[in-house]
Amino acid sequence: MxxxxxxxxxxxxxxxxxxxxxxxxxxxxxxxxxxxxxxxxxxxxxxxxxxxxxxxxxxxxxxxxxxxxxxxxxxxxxxxSPRARAARLLRRIGRGAAAVGKLVFKLWIMLMLVGYFVLFVALVIAALMASLAASAKSEGRSRGRSIGGTYMMTRLIQQVFWLWMFSGRRRGYGYRGAAIGSGIGGSRTRSNGLDWSASRSEGDGPPLHQSVFAFVFGSDDPAREWETRERQAFVELVQTHKGVVTLDELRAMSGRSLDEAHDLMNRMLLEYDGEPDVTEQGSLIYRFPELLRTAEPSDRRGGRIDRLLPAMPTVPFNDNSPGLNRWIGVLNGVNLGFGAYFTGFGLAGGLPEEGFGLFYSIVVVLFSEIAANPLGLVLIGLGVVPLVFSLLFYLIPVLRWRIVSQRNTRIARRNARQDVLQGLMAAATTGTAEVDPHAIVRGTEDRDEIRLRLEVLNEIAAELQADIEAEEAPEAGSAEFAANLAGGAAHDRLRYRFPDLVRQQADVQRLREGINPDDYRTGKVVFDSNE
Incomplete structure (x- = not known):
């Protein structure tokens, strides 16, 4: 007991x-x-x-x-807390609604996008055939054109069906989209992003309906397993630094903000049986002795932080080629145009006998053979429904693009923070307290990237209580002053010193030198249940 x-x-x-x-x-x-x-x-x-x-x-x-x-x-x-519970409930409801809505909209896409496109093209052909039949003077010409129109419509439906369901798989009807970054798809041989080749295209790319779903909902998230990779990198950080890490080293590894790093460290302390400690010089450290008890050789020491975790990948809009995205947009644009056309004339009422509305009148006459109220059927079935669908088809990617842009902005800041902190930690490890802003922005000529890195540097300097010194500025009106002003190089006159960071790293390094990794070796096997 x-x-x-x-x-x-x-x-x-x-x-x-x-x-x-x-x-x-x-x-x-x-x-x-x-x-x-x-x-x-x-x-x-x-x-x-x-x-x-x-x-x-x-x-x-x-x-x-x-x-x-x-x-x-x-x-x-x-x-x-009530707020956390309400937020969690809303997130669950939102995820459930999003999953259901996504499934329903996917099915709707399959039915609507290509289905309505084929229907509208078929109506155009049928209206053309009716017009030609009405104006034809000989029965032979009418029959010939009727047969030709039927053949054209049949071939159109067949081609669209194979393109929709088996493109990227079916031999002879494949497409190969030039994918962005990920290498999905094959080479592109036409400027529109589609390659209508007679060669085997099996495995060259996903079916067109999957590309349409990617256009609306996006492709797989490249960072979906990032939390797992971050945990693995943290364990490696601990094991290569003799079981002792600091919060700044965790931030340099991950690029997290100060609050995010505190949250992660607290979680790691709890999950990996770690404990906070303070050195004799007053540096806050975190010990994880249990993570050192490994069967691997004990020569994994002093691993570089900048090699543990790469920069977080940004989220692409989708993996389709630009040409394929344009064609999908054009396909939906056709449906949007016809939907607006039939909605407009349906609400206006009447049956025009000539001009732009003649096609509407012919379609109403055709539908009168199968419906008691052809005007209502045309207004709703050919007007309102495809119009609403097409607007949503454009609206969802626009909203998603905004969300993706905001997320990529956060990722870019995180990567910049990771880059800057790794540079500071490398300098502090060698005992260098002063940091030149030129070293922070070296390797990039993009103005936005330079501005972001300098913003991050100032943010970190405030958090670590760095000393910022300003050099004497050049005389106003001088050539050097004009060059700095034109280049936006106000940071050229600033020097950042991080004495506390240097002191902390030296203190922690002395502590690590006193840790013998052999004390945590598993040793020889003294019992085996299989023997």
Missing amino acids: KPPIYSYNRRAVESRLVQAFRKRGREATVADLIAATGLPRLQIEETLPQVVRDYRGHLRVTESGEILYHFPHGVHHRER
């Missing part, structure tokens, strides 16, 4: 700690929590990582070297 100190209600301990934090103004040390709750130190220390993680806490180090648990956003559970 476990002693009472080891057997306890974890939820009750968590509740008492949360109440203590709220009474003490969102921050406290372990000693403060012991005094406020009367709980054993072991129970508090075992429960604190969970509290810090669930309530988005941060760790601070005081001048005396004590760890101060701080909750800058208030002591609110990220999942149990």
Whole structure:
């Protein structure tokens, strides 16, 4: 039987700690929590990582070297608060509605886009045939043209069907779209993005209906497994740095913001049995000794942070070729035009006998053979429905493009932060406190990228309490002044110094030198259940 100190209600301990934090103004040390709750130190220390993680806490180090648990956003559970529960419920409803809507719209696309396109083209051919038949003077000419029109319509339906269902697979009717970046599809031999070749096209690309879905809903997210890759990189960071890492090293590896890095570190502490600690010089570090107990050789030391995790890939609009996207847009544009045409004339009423409305009148006459109310059927079936569908077909990609653009902006900032922090950490590891902004923007000539990196540098300088020094500016009116002004190089006169970062890295490096990886070796096998 476990002693009472080891057997306890974890939820009750968590509740008492949360109440203590709220009474003490969102921050406290372990000693403060012991005094406020009367709980054993072991129970508090075992429960604190969970509290810090669930309530988005941060760790601070005081001048005396004590760890101060701080909750800058208030002591609110990220999942149990009314706001979090409502947000989670809305997300679930939204995901469910999006999944259902996506499935329904996919089926609608298959029925509507090509179906209506074929129907409209068939109506044009039928109207042309009727017009020719009415004006023909000989029965032979009428029959010949009727047979020719029927053959044209049959071939059109056949070609569109094979293109829709089996393009990219069916021999002789394939297309090969020049994919963007991912290499999907084959080479393109025509400027419109389609290759109507008689060769085997099996495996050259996805069917056209999948490309249409990608046009509307996008292709697979290239970063869908990013969280897993980030975790693997973190474990490698710990193992190559002797089980000791800092928050700044985690940020340099991942490119996360300060709050995001705190959240990730808290989660890693909880999931990988880590613990925060403070060095004798007052540097906050995080130890993960259990991750060092590996059967791999112990010579994996000092791995470079910039090689652990690559830049996060941006999200493409889709993987279709530009030419294929244009053709899909044209196909929907035809439906949009006909839908607007029939809606306009249907609402206007009447049957024009000549001019632009003659085609509408012929279609109404044709539909009178199969419907008692051809005017209503034409208005709704050929006007309103394809018009609404076509507008949605354009609207959804436009909205998605805006969402993708915003996400790519966040990804670009994250990648810039990762780049800048890795440069700062590399300089700090060698004992260099001063950073030249030119080194931060070296290798890029894009003005937006340069501006983004400098914004990130200023953001990081504020977070790390860097010293910013300004050199003496050139005299106004001089050639050097004019050159700087024209190039937008105001940062040329600034120098950034990160003495605290250099001190921290030197402190942590001394600590790592005192850690012997052999102490964590698994050793020889002394028992095997198979023997």
